[in-house]
Amino acid sequence: MGKLNIVMTGGTSGFGGITAxxxxxxxxxxxxxGNRNKEIQGAEHIPLNLNSLENVRSFVSEITKKIKPKKIQVLICNAGLNHPDINSRTVDGFEMTFAVNHLAHFYLLRLLMPYLDTNARIIMTTSGTHDPSENAMVAPPKHANAIWLAYPEKDKTLDEKMTINAQRAYSSSKLCTILTIRHLVSTAEAKQNNWQCIAYDPGATPGTGLLQKGTLFMRLAWQVFTIPILRKRMLPKSNSIQDAGITLAYLALGKVEVPAANIYVALRAGKITFPLPSKLAQNDTLMQELWRDSEQLLLETKFILK
Ligand SMILES: NC(=O)c1ccc[n+]([C@@H]2O[C@H](COP(=O)([O-])OP(=O)(O)OC[C@H]3O[C@@H](n4cnc5c(N)ncnc54)[C@H](OP(=O)(O)O)[C@@H]3O)[C@@H](O)[C@H]2O)c1
Structure with missing residues (x-):
């Protein structure tokens, strides 16, 4: 049996580093x-900055030159950021959090679909912040309208407070992740090839780089919560970086028994759970519109899907 070809974004730091x-x-x-400047010993690194769709395309081109046989058995889309405002734009002109967390990964997935093997596993990292019932300390999404998220100036639901808008950009991008996975499952390719598609929610995992652009208070709290006794007391459902990373690796290697109908896997207090995602995440109309509008955004910027 040949080796499993595993392609991963977000494997160079945070809990993804443990996974890798x-x-x-x-x-x-x-x-x-995919890497920007950090490297993990033993991996093969290919430059990738998700703030540029051209970069995503060149990453895919390099990957497909390197893999032999030309098939990928596991694709992990774990990279993500949490920008403190919604003013930053990618080189393609899209709002940064939405573009890096959702659109660039959508493009990556679409370009790599022809290379995904029979029984391949596709895992995209989402977040419990997408679900209002989780009562996360982050404003939950109001919609998954790709055009409004890409161009916030068009969004009719913006809040007066920039911090709320930034939180929503993050939670909405993670809602998009679940909708993307749900749509992927419904494609002919996924059905014919028996792909296992998973949206992985690592739960609150303090100590990673995710809040590196947050306020000093947030950054300090994020570090303080890495002390196990404080983390368990103050954030009882949270996880250690080690647990979040190892769980993702086990999912990738097929070591977790995921019930057949489930696409959402959430780690809570170190335990793997299979809750239903939020009501918006279960909405089929939103799911179809997001896929269509994400394609439209790529086409507008002349990034074709082949
Ligand atoms: N920590 C949590 O509480 C939590 C909870 C729910 C979901 N998540 C999600 O889990 C995933 C990993 O987050 P983390 O907490 O481990 O954060 P992290 O330490 O900041 O790691 C983020 C990873 O994404 C990569 N990345 C960020 N922007 C990128 C870009 N423009 N191009 C290419 N790669 C980029 C980073 O690359 P570098 O190594 O080059 O920096 C790093 O490998 C993210 O999708 C995050 O949204 C985290």
Whole structure:
């Protein structure tokens, strides 16, 4: 049996770094990481900055030159950021959080679909912040309108407070992740090839780089909560970086028994759970509109899907 070709974004730091190391330590894998400047020993690195669709395209072109046989068994889209405002734009002119967390990964997925093997696993990292019932300390999404999220100046639901808008940009991008996975499952390619498609929610995982652009208070609290006793008391459903990373690796390697109908896997207090995602995430109309509008945004910027 040949080695599993694993392609991963967001494997160079945060809990994704733990995931990547676990995957590399498995003798049956070949791990390709999209990277900006950091490297993980034992992985094959290919430059990738998700703030540029051209960069996504060149990443895919490099990957497809390197993999032999030309098939990917595991695709992990874990990279993500939490921008403190909605003013930043990618080189393609889209709002940064939406574009990096959703649109660039959507493009990556679409370009790599022809290379995904039979029984491939596709895992995209989402977040409990997408669901109002989680009562996360982040404003939940109001919609998954790709055009409004890409161009916030068009969004009729913007709040007066910039911090709320920034939180919503993040939680909405993670809602988009679940809708994308749900749509992927419904495609002919996924059905014919028996792909396993998972939206992985690592739960609150303090100590990663996710809040690096937050206020000093947020950054300090994020570090303080890495002390296990404080984390468990103040954020009882949260997880350690180690647990969040290893769970993602186990999902990638097929070591987690995911019930057949489930696409949403959430880690809560170190335990793997299979809750239903939010009501918006279960909405089929939103799911179809997001897929269509994301394609439209790519076409507008002349990024074709082949
Ligand atoms: N921590 C949490 O509480 C939590 C909860 C729910 C969901 N999540 C999600 O989990 C994932 C990992 O987050 P984390 O907490 O481990 O954060 P992190 O430490 O900041 O890691 C983020 C990863 O994404 C990569 N990345 C960010 N922007 C990128 C870009 N423009 N191009 C390419 N790669 C980029 C980073 O690359 P570099 O190594 O180059 O910086 C890093 O590998 C994210 O999708 C996040 O939204 C986190």
């Amino acid at each position: 190391k676990e995957l590399i330590n498995n003798p049956h894998t070949r791990v390709f990481l």
